[in-house]
Amino acid sequence: MSNFYATSELARHYDVHCSGRRDLGFYVELAARLDAGVVADIGAGTGMLCSLLASRGHHVIGLEPQATMLEIARRQPYADRVTWLHGTAAALPDSQAHLVVMTGHVAQYFLDDASWLDVLRHARxxxxxxxxxxxxxxxxxxxxxRDWQFTEPRRVDGGSLRQDVLVDGDLVTHVGRWSVDGREFVTSETLRFPSWEDVERGLAGVGLQQVETWGDWDGSPVSSTAPEWIVLAARDCQPSHPRRSCPR
Known part of the structure; x- marks a missing residue:
């Protein structure tokens, strides 16, 4: 059993498996609105967002802990314009980025308050x-x-997938049984579903000020039924309204 992204035979299927991502355009527009000359992407994966940002003239730092994903990222369009780093958030250079992002729900890979504070501290x-x-x-x-569990095989690029889900408090583990390119794989991945209080406590704990929030990629507000909690926070800003961006 292994993590999906650490399995080279499956990592190359990631972009197809995650096609139709609505977050990419959102973050590209956000970087432009903030006039972020330097953008650092924690958990850059296969580099889709880094490629898009680089194509629009941003200097991009793509940070990825899984070598299998980073290998694919280095082959993306405009990859030669990205500074690629293999490692965790601790590898980020000091005081270089105008914007640090965690996309593709990377923020849910930090499974307790201590690891969440640690990555936010490095981001700041x-x-x-x-x-x-x-x-x-x-x-x-x-x-x-609840939509992630299916016992009947579903077709994926190059094969099929069955998936089980285990819930333990705010931790959700999905176990996939893959048949891809004539080979069988079992993968396991655990994500944290933090409360809004967990998110805010982490930001406050490292000196980041929430300045804007959204509940979905169309810009709708945060609510109890919104599918996403999307957060923009600032390092050195005391906004007069909690949902207005800091002046630059």
Whole structure:
């Protein structure tokens, strides 16, 4: 049993498996609105967002702990314009980024308060003065994981997938049984579904100020039924209204 992204035979199917991502355009527009010259992407995966940002003239730092994913990222269009780093958030350079992002629900890979504080602390350290951090988590009240379980095989690129889901408090583990390219794989991945209080406590704990929130990729507000909690926070800003971006 292994993590999906650490399995080279499956990592190359990631972009197809995650096609139709609505977050990519959102973050590209956000980087443009903030005039973020330097963007750091924690957990860059196969580099889809990094490629899009680089194509629009941003200097991009793509950070990814899984070598299998990073290998694919280095082959994306405009990959030669991205500074690729293999490692965790601790590898981010100090005080370089105007915007640090965690997309594709990367923020849910930090399974307790200590690891969440640690990644936020490194994200803040990587920011220039008045820089921003942006990320999203799924709204736990919506229980999106209920759609992840299916015992009958479903077709995926190159084969089929069956998936089980285990819930333990705010931790959700999905176990996939893959048949891909004539080979069998079992993968396991655990995500945290934090409360809104968990998210806010982490930001406050490292000195980041929430300045804007959204409940979905169309810009709708956060609510108890919104599928996403999307957060923009600032390093050095005291906004007069909690949902207005800091002036640059």
């Amino acid at each position: 350290r990587a920011l220039q003065p008045n820089g921003h951090v942006a990320f999203e988590v799924r709204n736990k009240e919506v229980e999106a994981w």
